[in-house]
Amino acid sequence: MLLEALSSAILGLTLAWVAYQRLPHRLPARTLVLPTGVAGALSGAFVMNTALDAGSFLTILLGAAIVSVASLSLLLRPAGRLRRRSATA
Numbered sequence: 001m002l003l004e005a006l007s008s009a010i011l012g013l014t015l016a017w018v019a020y021q022r023l024p025h026r027l028p029a030r031t032l033v034l035p036t037g038v039a040g041a042l043s044g045a046f047v048m049n050t051a052l053d054a055g056s057f058l059t060i061l062l063g064a065a066i067v068s069v070a071s072l073s074l075l076l077r078p079a080g081r082l083r084r085r086s087a088t089a
Contacts, residue, residue: 004045004057008064012041015068026077033075040064040071 016037020030027033044067048060 001049004049004060005042007057007061008041008045009038011061011064012037012039012068015041015065016072019072023076026079027072027075028077033072036071036075037068040068043067043071 041064044064048063
């Protein structure tokens with residue numbers, strides 16, 4: 001269990017770091033992105049471990065990666081500026 005938690009935390013940190021390196025203009029500050037990736041991965045590992053009752057190690061890491069990426073995707077901002085039209089236009 002400790003190895004799964006540590007591995008999923010490292011996986012979440014790695015995914016968050018890669019996302020921040022590739023999309024710095026679309027993500028908020030790094031101090032928010034990195035903990036979000038770790039928290040998502042730990043949550044995903046917990047859910048998979050609970051659902052599968054100590055399933056295989058790779059399956060738990062896959063669940064951790066899925067929830068971590070989903071958590072990071074919630075932080076993304078639109079690529080361009082939003083064009084707002086006035087009500088009178």
